Amino acid sequence: SYELTQPPSVSVSPGQTASITCSGDKLGNKYTCWYQHKPGQSPVLVIYQDNRRPSGIPERFSGSSSGNTATLTISGTQAMDEADYYCQAWDSSTAVFGGGTRLTVL
Amino acid sequence: QVQLQQSGPGLVKPSQTLSLTCAISGDSVSSNSASWNWIRQSPSRGLEWLGRTYRRSKWYNDYAHSRININADTSKNQFSLQLSSVTPEDTAVYYCARVGIGAGDGFDIWGQGTLVTVSS
Numbered sequence: 001s002y003e004l005t006q007p008p009s010v011s012v013s014p015g016q017t018a019s020i021t022c023s024g025d026k027l028g029n030k031y032t033c034w035y036q037h038k039p040g041q042s043p044v045l046v047i048y049q050d051n052r053r054p055s056g057i058p059e060r061f062s063g064s065s066s067g068n069t070a071t072l073t074i075s076g077t078q079a080m081d082e083a084d085y086y087c088q089a090w091d092s093s094t095a096v097f098g099g100g101t102r103l104t105v106l
Numbered sequence: 107q108v109q110l111q112q113s114g115p116g117l118v119k120p121s122q123t124l125s126l127t128c129a130i131s132g133d134s135v136s137s138n139s140a141s142w143n144w145i146r147q148s149p150s151r152g153l154e155w156l157g158r159t160y161r162r163s164k165w166y167n168d169y170a171h172s173r174i175n176i177n178a179d180t181s182k183n184q185f186s187l188q189l190s191s192v193t194p195e196d197t198a199v200y201y202c203a204r205v206g207i208g209a210g211d212g213f214d215i216w217g218q219g220t221l222v223t224v225s226s
Contacts, residue, residue: 031210049210095155
């Protein structure tokens with residue numbers, strides 16, 4: 001079965017840039033989506049089709065994908081961005097999520 | 107706007123069947139431009155996709171494994187999840203979610219989540 005691998009944790013200082021990676025076999029040939037998940041809330045889609053932002057998502061969230069790796073970048077990270085982030089792609093007719101990355105804003 | 111409202115029990119005994127329902131407002135379970143999904147989240151497994159139902163010329167279903175069944179009820183505009191033979195490892199927060207049919211569309215609408223505990 002297809003697997004997506006994320007680092008368990010990433011730390012960033014307020015105002016700096018955070019990068020979260022997601023690795024999978026030939027992931028660049030698929031579309032990657034990214035979700036923000038805060039405790040007690042439902043996940044929120046922050047990036048779809050590799051690099052598109054849904055309406056209402058701040059411009060500081062961006063995405064890219066190439067080769068075997070997709071990357072979520074948060075520019076000018078704010079305290080409110082502290083959350084778990086999950087990548088997701090479709091493999092045939094199955095949705096696959098990465099294991100999640102805990103973003104800590106120190 | 108589109109909303110998903112979940113309902114169902116929060117406690118299920120081992121070996122029994124977990125059943126949850128997701129009522130749709132602002133969209134149709136019969137839509138040709140969306141699919142209707144169940145996803146769960148646990149500390150040990152993160153987000154895990156369970157399956158989906160959708161209608162094109164007919165109804166289709168895709169499942170992550172054989173214990174799962176998902177049905178659509180067009181008269182009530184809702185869809186449901188059944189997970190059979192549950193064990194404590196099925197304890198999780200369960201979400202319903204919508205995804206569009208466009209390539210690369212994400213799960214853009216989520217239900218509020220239901221914590222289901224499997225315990226005797």
